[in-house]
Amino acid sequence: MFLEINISNNSSIITEGKKVMKRIRRLICTLLSISMILTATAIYAFGQTIDSVNQGNVSDSSSKELKLQVMDTGNRFPGVENSSSFPKLKMNRKGAKIGRGEKLRLKAFYYPPTRKGTNFRWVSTNRKVAKVTSDGIVKGIRPGRTNIVVSQRSNPSVRAICKVTVGYSIKYHTKGGRLARRSPRVYYNERVTLKDPVKKGYEFKGWYIDRGRTRKITYIDKDADRDYTLYAKWEKE
Incomplete structure (x- = not known):
């Protein structure tokens, strides 16, 4: 008794099966990507909600629901990354040139101006060239260059720099x-x-x-x- 096998037909079935498996793998990859995006979006939204709670922008109603106000800034502050959420510390001058014995008044502020504060720390990186007082008054000592750095006392990583030349x-x-x-x-x-x-x-x-x-x-x-x-x-x- 002989068993006759149609090899060409079986090959066609195998080829079709491989195509189906490829489609299934692509579908699985797509679903995984969508899942990762949704997860990341949920984490971001949760973080924004927590930030709003810490900043006092969320009110607790009688139904214990958190109500979050979202405002579109429309990129009104070009050149400032995440300007609506992270005010940066700035100075009224980025650079200055003064003489020996001459004084210069520097001012620090937040940009965008969504936050007020005066509890700053002022430092000169080269006190032999210029000194700075606790309220931002710079005095030239001798010719050279130095950086005047202003920062938050509570968070020194938030800072601004003015390059000063004494000539x-x-x-x-x-x-x-x-x-x-x-x-x-x-x-x-x-x-x-x-x-x-x-x-x-x-x-x-x-x-x-x-x-x-x-x-x-x-x-x-x-x-x-x-x-x-x-x-x-x-x-x-």
């Missing part, structure tokens, strides 16, 4: 003239090109480093390490 001073004696806009008054480790002042009815003849106007100067070299007092020379038109 050598430049004083001008215009002899009745008017300085050009943005004429440098402080410099440190940089080449400074001196700007021409103006005086009605006179032609500017240059800056000099002596009262007698005999030693002319047109720029301050990058390697210079001294204060300068400059005197303007004029010639009647």
Whole structure:
């Protein structure tokens, strides 16, 4: 007795079976992905609810239901990550240049302005260059660079930084003239090109480093390490 087997038909059945298994595996992967997304969403929503409870934004009604108010900020604060939930500590200046003995007032605030607070800690990373008081007043000590850091006392990781340069001073004696806009008054480790002042009815003849106007100067070299007092020379038109 012989058993006849149709190999071609069985091969077709096996091929179809493999296709079905692939579809089943894809379906399972899709369902798992959806499940993970739903789980993550639920955890996030629960965390937001707890934050709202801690911040006093959730009221407890007679039915013991938690009511959460959700507000869309519409990205009104560009450049600030999670601005609606996490106010950041900022300063009124990111950088400043002052002379020795000169003072600068820095102010700290939260951004977005959804929170008030004055219990800050002020620190200079290089107290030999500049010092800062407990209310943000910086005083230049000697030429150099330092960072002025303000932070929350309760959470030092929440902080802001202002880069401060203390430089050598430049004083001008215009002899009745008017300085050009943005004429440098402080410099440190940089080449400074001196700007021409103006005086009605006179032609500017240059800056000099002596009262007698005999030693002319047109720029301050990058390697210079001294204060300068400059005197303007004029010639009647």
